[in-house]
Amino acid sequence: ETGVTQSPTHLIKTRGQQVTLRCSSQSGHNTVSWYQQALGQGPQFIFQYYREEENGRGNFPPRFSGLQFPNYSSELNVNALELDDSALYLCASSFSGRYNEQFFGPGTRLTVL
Amino acid sequence: AQSVTQPDIHITVSEGASLELRCNYSYGATPYLFWYVQSPGQGLQLLLKYFSGDTLVQGIKGFEAEFKRSQSSFNLRKPSVHWSDAAEYFCAVGASGNTPLVFGKGTRLSVIA
Numbered sequence: 001e002t003g004v005t006q007s008p009t010h011l012i013k014t015r016g017q018q019v020t021l022r023c024s025s026q027s028g029h030n031t032v033s034w035y036q037q038a039l040g041q042g043p044q045f046i047f048q049y050y051r052e053e054e055n056g057r058g059n060f061p062p063r064f065s066g067l068q069f070p071n072y073s074s075e076l077n078v079n080a081l082e083l084d085d086s087a088l089y090l091c092a093s094s095f096s097g098r099y100n101e102q103f104f105g106p107g108t109r110l111t112v113l
Numbered sequence: 114a115q116s117v118t119q120p121d122i123h124i125t126v127s128e129g130a131s132l133e134l135r136c137n138y139s140y141g142a143t144p145y146l147f148w149y150v151q152s153p154g155q156g157l158q159l160l161l162k163y164f165s166g167d168t169l170v171q172g173i174k175g176f177e178a179e180f181k182r183s184q185s186s187f188n189l190r191k192p193s194v195h196w197s198d199a200a201e202y203f204c205a206v207g208a209s210g211n212t213p214l215v216f217g218k219g220t221r222l223s224v225i226a
Contacts, residue, residue: 004156031211033211035214035216040218041218042117042203042216042218042219043157043214043216044216048211055211056211090156090157094211096210096211099145099164099209100207100209101159101162102214104149104158104159105156106156107156109154
């Protein structure tokens with residue numbers, strides 16, 4: 001069974017640029033959630049995708065957007081990067097059902113200069 | 114509002130000593146509770162979870178946690194800490210289905226000889 005994978009591991013961008021982060025969900029999972037973890041903080045929910053549709057969103061601006069593909073992998077896109085977007089971005093996959101057990105990937109460390 | 118409070122930002126214990134990490138939550142629905150561990154630069158690993166039933170739950174690596182509804186708490190314990198337990202620990206709360214997890218800010222555990 002393959003776990004959750006994310007790419008790239010690290011990324012450095014400059015303010016105003018755009019970035020795409022990728023996540024492959026665990027085998028058998030149909031739901032992907034994205035979280036932002038700023039330095040010294042707990043993860044904060046960005047949004048979730050279920051069956052290729054956005055299925056909930058946290059308090060993040062529209063320049064944070066995403067996609068889910070038929071194989072349940074997902075992308076997180078951030079436009080017009082700001083310095084405060086520097087963080088660890090975590091992807092979590094789960095199977096929609098009664099038990100909300102989410103499995104996390106290793107994360108992508110984004111640095112915005 | 115949904116929230117998780119981890120009152121201790123940093124705890125230092127001696128190897129072999131017992132450990133208790135505190136977690137209090139505020140959640141409108143029946144809570145599902147989780148403890149995750151994060152090593153430096155890594156993603157989140159699930160230690161244990163509580164959905165229903167026995168309020169004392171066992172997890173991996175010798176950890177356990179007790180759900181106390183009257184105190185809105187879900188404290189994590191380990192009888193004898195090992196140096197490899199040094200990491201950041203996060204308590205999280207969610208509900209059934211695909212609801213997003215709400216995380217605390219974490220407790221950093223240091224282990225000294």
